[in-house]
Amino acid sequence: xxxxxxxxxxxxxxxxxxxxxxxxxxxxxxxxxxxxxxxxxxxxxxxxxxxxxxxxxxxxxxxxxxxxxxxxxxxxxxxxxxxxxxxxxxxxxxxxxxxxxxxxxxxxxxxxxxxxxxxxxxxxxxxxxxxxxxxxxxxxxxxxxxxxxxxxxxxxxxxxxxxxxxxxxxxxxxxxxxxxxxxxxxxxxxxxxxxxxxxxxxxxxxxxxxxxxxxxxxxxxxxxxxxxxxxxxxxxxxxxxxxxxxxxxxxxxxxxxxxxxxxxxxxxxxxxxxxxxxxxxxxxxxxxxxxxxxxxxxxxxxxxxxxxxxxxxxxxxxxxxxxxxxxxxxxxxxxxxxxxxxxxxxxxxxxxxxxxxxxxxxxxxxxxxxxxxxxxxxxxxxxxxxxxxxxxxxxxxxxxxxxxxxxxxxxxxxxxx
Numbered sequence: 001x002x003x004x005x006x007x008x009x010x011x012x013x014x015x016x017x018x019x020x021x022x023x024x025x026x027x028x029x030x031x032x033x034x035x036x037x038x039x040x041x042x043x044x045x046x047x048x049x050x051x052x053x054x055x056x057x058x059x060x061x062x063x064x065x066x067x068x069x070x071x072x073x074x075x076x077x078x079x080x081x082x083x084x085x086x087x088x089x090x091x092x093x094x095x096x097x098x099x100x101x102x103x104x105x106x107x108x109x110x111x112x113x114x115x116x117x118x119x120x121x122x123x124x125x126x127x128x129x130x131x132x133x134x135x136x137x138x139x140x141x142x143x144x145x146x147x148x149x150x151x152x153x154x155x156x157x158x159x160x161x162x163x164x165x166x167x168x169x170x171x172x173x174x175x176x177x178x179x180x181x182x183x184x185x186x187x188x189x190x191x192x193x194x195x196x197x198x199x200x201x202x203x204x205x206x207x208x209x210x211x212x213x214x215x216x217x218x219x220x221x222x223x224x225x226x227x228x229x230x231x232x233x234x235x236x237x238x239x240x241x242x243x244x245x246x247x248x249x250x251x252x253x254x255x256x257x258x259x260x261x262x263x264x265x266x267x268x269x270x271x272x273x274x275x276x277x278x279x280x281x282x283x284x285x286x287x288x289x290x291x292x293x294x295x296x297x298x299x300x301x302x303x304x305x306x307x308x309x310x311x312x313x314x315x316x317x318x319x320x321x322x323x324x325x326x327x328x329x330x331x332x333x334x335x336x337x338x339x340x341x342x343x344x345x346x347x348x349x350x351x352x353x354x355x356x357x358x359x360x361x362x363x364x365x366x367x368x369x370x371x372x373x374x375x376x377x378x379x380x381x382x383x384x385x386x387x388x389x390x391x392x393x394x395x396x397x398x399x400x401x402x403x404x405x406x407x408x409x410x411x412x413x414x415x416x417x
Contacts, residue, residue: 021043023041036063066088081142085122088122091128118143119141155177158176191221196215212250216242239295243288304317312335315334326379332373334373
């Protein structure tokens with residue numbers, strides 16, 4: 001509703017010249033360079049009698065891309081922001097709406113308009129982004145003057161972002177802030193992703209069948225330069241904490257989910273004749289996957305990524321350049337020695353012999369793990385990793401991340417610079 005936004009601060013006597021109702025039906029409508037098809041629009045103006053409230057506009061919209069109700073409340077005070085509330089049964093944003101060109105337009109609008117952009121309160125029952133159905137969306141944001149900004153620019157405060165579907169629930173808040181002394185803006189997001197089915201979630205996001213099952217959480221902070229609609233990898237920074245349970249990596253094409261392919265260790269049995277072919281041949285199954293990750297200028301680093309399965313413990317430390325899709329990882333694969341359970345079962349029949357065998361195996365467990373461990377260095381591009389076997393002494397100590405206990409993921413920081 002361009003007329004409503006353009007006249008957000010219009011004096012009261014100007015409103016007498018505005019129409020009270022508008023009806024529009026057209027097979028195609030072009031708004032700000034964006035196309036809506038199959039459009040039926042009813043727009044009504046409701047004058048406010050209150051001295052401290054502006055006029056209200058209500059739009060009933062039905063189009064191929066969006067269906068629902070939009071309410072815009074003008075601000076009575078000149079220069080003050082209004083408020084836009086949308087309740088939509090569906091909203092579909094294609095590439096031309098959610099792409100880089102739209103992101104640049106949003107950034108220019110924010111810099112030019114200052115605080116007169118309206119506050120947003122949006123609910124969408126069925127939200128689709130670039131052809132991917134993401135579920136129910138709830139978003140609340142307000143545009144406020146940026147503190148200590150000589151240019152007088154404003155910044156967006158994202159007070160609520162919730163995206164929920166059958167596979168996961170995302171809760172987040174953040175801000176699209178001005179950078180003091182610079183023309184650029186930076187988006188900072190604090191989020192928690194509660195995953196009910198990680199494999200289905202990745203398939204929903206367009207990665208295909210690369211993972212089976214898994215539940216848990218991914219939480220942290222992310223920050224990047226530019227618009228909230230443009231994920232800028234070279235400037236990406238933040239901290240993540242991963243804690244997942246019960247999943248299995250599936251055999252995947254290199255292009256399906258390249259970063260996930262690094263974690264799945266498909267390259268190990270393919271590149272070398274290893275003692276662990278049976279572990280990875282059908283896709284590594286894990287009982288738990290944990291990690292804390294630091295991201296600096298698009299490069300992710302970790303010291304404690306751990307995949308614990310029934311047959312082996314896999315520990316990784318190193319870096320992955322997300323933009324260039326390269327890696328430099330130190331990988332340790334340690335077979336799990338669980339013979340103690342058989343000894344405990346035998347102890348029920350012959351306690352003296354069974355308990356003694358269990359204690360012996362328990363005392364020897366760590367030396368046996370050290371002796372049977374294998375270490376690798378994985379470098380190169382994600383599509384064509386280079387795997388190098390590292391020699392280790394018979395009883396060389398294992399890295400901290402591959403120890404029996406390992407390091408727990410640290411809590412993410414509240415900053416993402």
